[in-house]
Amino acid sequence: MSIAVDAMGGDFGPEVIVEGAVAASKEKNLEIILVGQEEIIQRELNRRHAKDLPIKIKQASQVVEMDESPADAIRKKKDSTIKVALELVKDRTVSAIVSAGNSGATLAAATIILGRIQGVRPAIATVMPTLKDPVVLIDVGANVDCKPHHLCQFGIMGSVFSKNILSNENPSVGLLSIGEEDYKGNIQVKKAYELLDKSGLNFIGNVEGRDVFKGNVNVIVCDGFVGNICLKLSEGLAESIIQMLKREIEGDVSAKLGYIFSRSAFKRFGKRIDYSEYGGAPLLGINGIVIISHGKSTPKAVKNAIIMANEFKLSNFIKQLDEALSSRKETISAQKVEKLNGV
């Protein structure tokens, strides 16, 4: 089955998306349906001599702008690329969707059109580079106000993601807090600790901010408010550090000369901390495979997001997730938690 790609989403427009889709199709021989304005997409495909690739176009006349209110966009734009692409998932024309467009609108439309897995709060997972293996941070923005059992759901979903897509047999799961001891954290986190502890996951307890980039844990759980701040802080700090270093090097003749010798090391380093290596951030907890790409995605990031979507399909992800969640009903349900902990 094909993968649908929102061809109009993202900050850099169809050029970048089509280039990424063509690369993914070539590399993995993937069937892709590009959703958007046919004429524009066809022109981009022609420029890339993609005639022989299994890529089709599905017309959609409207685009949700990046700064548009998700609620407004869904109500008013009935023929948006996001909605049309999600309908393709719903009627099983495609197995997954990738969009670099307005992530709030994608989240809202996916919840309405595809529906949630019963009893679950959908969350966005992202893969971050570390000193060792990449780590999954979940949630990075779908839920700003969470209850403890939601955090437990995120732990389960992150664990299934890490196992099936990143090939960690028994992923370790940590809860982001302000100290390792179980009594450290805010009210929400202290209750979530109890739930994760009896969830049957490979729960290693609290982890701190400094642990995120060490690579000693496979999955880190937090609410979407904290996760979103962590993600953007990390991107901002990495950019700032590189800018500061460049400034110091540029103001110094000897250092400039040194940089010429070190250039390949800098390049490899850049590749290591490059988020586009991991492609997209899956929206988990939805009845369907939805991959959200960064608005600033490069063609490589789009390509990797499409390849990730295909891996979700091949691993039969939704079924795996369903099983993992339904076998843990007592730790993921609100009622039981409230009875146990008085939250």
Add this chain to the structure above:
Amino acid sequence: MSIAVDAMGGDFGPEVIVEGAVAASKEKNLEIILVGQEEIIQRELNRRHAKDLPIKIKQASQVVEMDESPADAIRKKKDSTIKVALELVKDRTVSAIVSAGNSGATLAAATIILGRIQGVRPAIATVMPTLKDPVVLIDVGANVDCKPHHLCQFGIMGSVFSKNILSNENPSVGLLSIGEEDYKGNIQVKKAYELLDKSGLNFIGNVEGRDVFKGNVNVIVCDGFVGNICLKLSEGLAESIIQMLKREIEGDVSAKLGYIFSRSAFKRFGKRIDYSEYGGAPLLGINGIVIISHGKSTPKAVKNAIIMANEFKLSNFIKQLDEALSSRKETISAQKVEKLNGV
């Protein structure tokens, strides 16, 4: 008036603390009282030929360990360096205290011994390096569960700190959230936005994680859970980036040669992102000047923390803070907020 320094606190012991105190006393001609085990401190002073400096010793027989429970430590260790030093502030023998010891114990003991400024939640402020001017992040760990009016208090205290100690005439204050728009954030942050907006501060609205290191805002407000995670995440990421870069350089002969040429640029860069340049993190909202130093403080960090304590004294900080808070009673009080917003 002297400044009291907890000579036994921190991960590296009295050697580092005494060296920092001697340096501060020399550089600024400061009177210092070192609190701790007299014999050990005297030996460290002798080794540093500090006889002619205005440094005295105040005996305290016990030390709160770094991993000790703050509540236990305060109850059981009546003659701890932290308690003895805080008593010196209380009876006005000294004007301020600096401790690199157990920060939870310092926070708790300071609240008990010196008391809070009326109606205020004490918070820890920290200064972080950015691409431009340093930014004040408040709170970084004193309060894990906050109400909206506490966040407003943090904004006021951070603003007085930025103005009096970092010389920003009308400091801009941002609220850490997940988008610039006033409707973005969790419940607590959305309500805090309203309060900060009418506080009379130079409030610029929400800022995102990526803004922290840009240096476009003087003060960033968040609760202690989020702030502590941000602080440790930043430290961890900066360390990881440098380690990754070193690894790439070391595995490459040409890059190694390049590094020799670039060494001085790397050194200047290291100095720019070095937290010890800013010394300590003041505990604000207490009836007294309390500076908390990082447990891993170097002598330079200890020196700078003592110099910062002196600047607090010279600027008549507590009076300034009292005035700023009492002129904004309606935005910092719980009752009014609850009536207005139904929180």
